[in-house]
Each structure stands twice: as C-alpha cells, then as structure tokens.
Amino acid sequence: MPVPIDPLDLDTGTLALFVGNAGAAAVQKQLADAGFGDLRFSHGYLFQHLVDGEPTVSALAAELEMTQQGASKAVAELEKLGYCERAPDPIDARIRRVRLTARGHAAIAAARTARADLDRRLTERFGTEALAVVRSQLAELLAELGGTAAVARRAVRPPR
Known part of the structure; x- marks a missing residue:
C-alpha cells in the first residue's frame, strides 16, 4: 500500500500542477455535462488560437x-467533432483558414x-479576499517563471 503524501510536503510547482489539474478536471466534467464530453484538455491549446482569429494550419x-x-x-480531429472548419481565405482562395x-x-x-x-x-469556500491573495500569488509565480507573456499572447504551449 502506498504511503500517503501530505500536499504541504510537495514542492511548489508540483502542488500548483496538481491544483491546476484538479481545476481542469472540474471544468471538464461541467463541459461534459453541457454536451461537450468529447473535448479534451489538450484541445484548449488549439482553441486559444481560434478565439480571436482564423489562422492557417501553418500558423x-x-x-x-x-x-x-x-x-x-x-x-482534423476538431473538425470531425464539429468544433472548427477550414474555409477559403476571403482574399486568396488558395489559402485555407481554420x-x-x-x-x-x-x-x-x-x-x-x-x-x-x-x-x-472557490470564493464561497475561501472568501473573496483570500482567493484574491492566492490568485495574486499565482500570477506573481507565473511572472517569476516567465509565463506571463505567453498567457497574454494566447500562446501557451503544450507541456513537453
């Protein structure tokens, strides 16, 4: 039987990762309940580039x-699931945009x-002020680790 681990014994990065994974799982469950159970967390990396634009596959x-x-x-996977489509560029029909x-x-x-x-x-559980402090500290950690610019540009890349 595995030895239990106290979350406070984890390093900061691992603890933040596990919190993020748990939050993502809660969102995924609600998405599934809303009829989007075929979406995976990894699809978000592609979606972030389609929210405000119509890039090419090359882009x-x-x-x-x-x-x-x-x-x-x-x-192609998201097309098959009905979430995106490829369409001709309005100026150059040889170019296909997603x-x-x-x-x-x-x-x-x-x-x-x-x-x-x-x-x-989370606000109901911890209160507005406490959650604001946690969010602020997480944002500072993100900045310290060099991740803020990618978030601002919607250019977060999948982990390697």
Whole structure:
C-alpha cells in the first residue's frame, strides 16, 4: 500500500500542477455535462488560437511549435467533432483558414461558464479576499517563471 503524501510536503510547482489539474478536471466534467464530453484538455491549446482569429494550419503549427502534420491532425480531429472548419481565405482562395463553428463558439462559452462557476465555488469556500491573495500569488509565480507573456499572447504551449 502506498504511503500517503501530505500536499504541504510537495514542492511548489508540483502542488500548483496538481491544483491546476484538479481545476481542469472540474471544468471538464461541467463541459461534459453541457454536451461537450468529447473535448479534451489538450484541445484548449488549439482553441486559444481560434478565439480571436482564423489562422492557417501553418500558423497554428508555428504558434504551437509543432509540425504542420501534427497541427493538421489536431485540426482534423476538431473538425470531425464539429468544433472548427477550414474555409477559403476571403482574399486568396488558395489559402485555407481554420475557424470555429457555432459548436466551437458554444464550447468556449460553456468553458468560460464552467471556469466562472469554479471561481464562484472557490470564493464561497475561501472568501473573496483570500482567493484574491492566492490568485495574486499565482500570477506573481507565473511572472517569476516567465509565463506571463505567453498567457497574454494566447500562446501557451503544450507541456513537453
């Protein structure tokens, strides 16, 4: 039988990772309950580039630091699930752009609602001031570790 671990004995990065994973799992469950159970956490890395634009597969590959083949495969998966589509560029029909479908926009709205619900739940549990302190400290840790710019640009990359 494994020896129990006290979360306070974990290093900061591991504890933050586990908190993030637990929060992501709560959001995923609410998404599934809302009819988006086919979405995976990893799809978010692609979605972040479709929220405000219609990039090409090549541009997605560059932003995600992956091969064009890998990006094309990820787009094809989301296309099959009905979350995005490839459409001709309005200026140059030879260029195909990736854009969200109505289902993709609905999934983003559902994810935003799920994250807001989680924040409300945490606020009820810990209070507005305590949660604000935790959020501020996490943001400072993110800045200290060099992650703020990627978040601001919607360019968070999958872990390697």
